[in-house]
Amino acid sequence: MSKVIKVLGTGCPKYQAMIGVVKEVVLKNKIDATIEKVDDIMEIMKYSVMTTPTLVIDEVITIKGRVPSKDEVLALLN
Amino acid sequence: MFNWLQNFSDWLIYEVVGWGANTKLGSAFNFFVYDTLKILILLFFIVFLMGIVNGYFPIEKLKNYLNRKKLYGLEYFFSSIFGAITPFCSCSSVPLFIGFVQGGIPLGVTFSFLITSPLVNEAAIALFLGMFGIKATLIYVISGVLLGTIGGWILGKLNLQPLLSDWVKKLIDTKKHQEIYKEKERTFYQRLPEITRAAWDIVKSVLIYVIIGIAIGATMHSYVPENFFNQYLGGGQWWTVPLAVIFAVPMYANAAGIVPIIQVFVAKGVPLGTAIAFMMATVGLSIPEATLLKKVMSLKLIAIFFGVVTFAILISGYLFNILL
Numbered sequence A: 001m002s003k004v005i006k007v008l009g010t011g012c013p014k015y016q017a018m019i020g021v022v023k024e025v026v027l028k029n030k031i032d033a034t035i036e037k038v039d040d041i042m043e044i045m046k047y048s049v050m051t052t053p054t055l056v057i058d059e060v061i062t063i064k065g066r067v068p069s070k071d072e073v074l075a076l077l078n
Numbered sequence B: 001m002f003n004w005l006q007n008f009s010d011w012l013i014y015e016v017v018g019w020g021a022n023t024k025l026g027s028a029f030n031f032f033v034y035d036t037l038k039i040l041i042l043l044f045f046i047v048f049l050m051g052i053v054n055g056y057f058p059i060e061k062l063k064n065y066l067n068r069k070k071l072y073g074l075e076y077f078f079s080s081i082f083g084a085i086t087p088f089c090s091c092s093s094v095p096l097f098i099g100f101v102q103g104g105i106p107l108g109v110t111f112s113f114l115i116t117s118p119l120v121n122e123a124a125i126a127l128f129l130g131m132f133g134i135k136a137t138l139i140y141v142i143s144g145v146l147l148g149t150i151g152g153w154i155l156g157k158l159n160l161q162p163l164l165s166d167w168v169k170k171l172i173d174t175k176k177h178q179e180i181y182k183e184k185e186r187t188f189y190q191r192l193p194e195i196t197r198a199a200w201d202i203v204k205s206v207l208i209y210v211i212i213g214i215a216i217g218a219t220m221h222s223y224v225p226e227n228f229f230n231q232y233l234g235g236g237q238w239w240t241v242p243l244a245v246i247f248a249v250p251m252y253a254n255a256a257g258i259v260p261i262i263q264v265f266v267a268k269g270v271p272l273g274t275a276i277a278f279m280m281a282t283v284g285l286s287i288p289e290a291t292l293l294k295k296v297m298s299l300k301l302i303a304i305f306f307g308v309v310t311f312a313i314l315i316s317g318y319l320f321n322i323l324l
Helices: A013-028 A042-043 A069-078 B003-017 B024-056 B059-068 B074-083 B090-102 B107-119 B122-156 B166-173 B190-225 B228-233 B238-268 B274-283 B287-295 B299-322
Strands: A005-006 A033-038 A055-058 A060-065
Touching: A005 A013, A013 A069, A033 A042, A042 B090, A055 A069, A060 A069, A060 B238, B003 B190, B024 B122, B024 B190, B059 B074, B059 B090, B059 B274, B074 B107, B074 B122, B090 B107, B090 B166, B090 B287, B107 B274, B107 B299, B122 B166, B122 B190, B122 B238, B122 B299, B166 B238, B190 B238, B238 B274, B238 B299, B287 B299
Parallel strands: A005 A033
Antiparallel strands: A005 A055, A055 A060
């Protein structure tokens, strides 16, 4: 089943960096997933996170407040 | 501590490049090389330390602590301290703000955090340490924390809850649901590479501003006469502090580049209090932050918030000019 990946953030450099890492991992490993950028604060607050950027995979918050490494994202997606 | 670096700069500029120590060109480039290297080393070291703190900081526990305990006014002070030691980038300030308010922390206490968080940050500390030494850095940090404490306390007395955006008020009323969150516990050793990488990323992102700032500073250092500013700005005229604050507001993007320039201003006769007020206004009153806050509060509340912070910065500027 296709995974839904959401990256939550308000447009800061860390948020951009996280999107970059996630995109690269998905493309490189041909993972069946859609990537959604969520930068609306009202949407973000639905997850009640306090630190961004946040990585949400299939509605589960997996990483918050930091930019993960590619290996880490790959491990989370498998 | 940095003697070896001065020796290296002397050797590089005076011996290898061959510009004399008593020429303006030689002294400007010596200043530039020495300061750039010193600041970069300090910046990396401090950002790295803060990265470790940030990785382990129990933000949820802090929230519960501030909420649960009756702290007799000390909660403003604690909240301000936590704002100083947690290095969040400005884009986290809105989710944090909402998280705090939603968790039942009074608005004023939340504001204490929000004021100090950008004011006392790793880049400012590293640059202050490198350019002004440990005493001025301590003064900067302590006054930043006090400013957050007092500013938050004043804001807390003003009954500002009605001025939040409607959707935020609604969010506060609804009971907070537990977030679905699973992150594996990882050892320090596993985290180290990513903390190092993040520290390096931050240093890289401010590098250009630091270099430009030091380049301007180095030029001024050698070409602007001693006590030049003293004639205009050094005599304790009352308007220098507000003027510094007004000039500082649009400077946000270049906060890291500002300190090296301020240092030269101080060396040429501007009082340190005026310089600290300028620095605080640069990082504490930023237009990008106001734009973000616009989403959670009314313009009126932003104006009150910025007004109180400006007032506190002005007071501390005057105070330091008298005390130092």
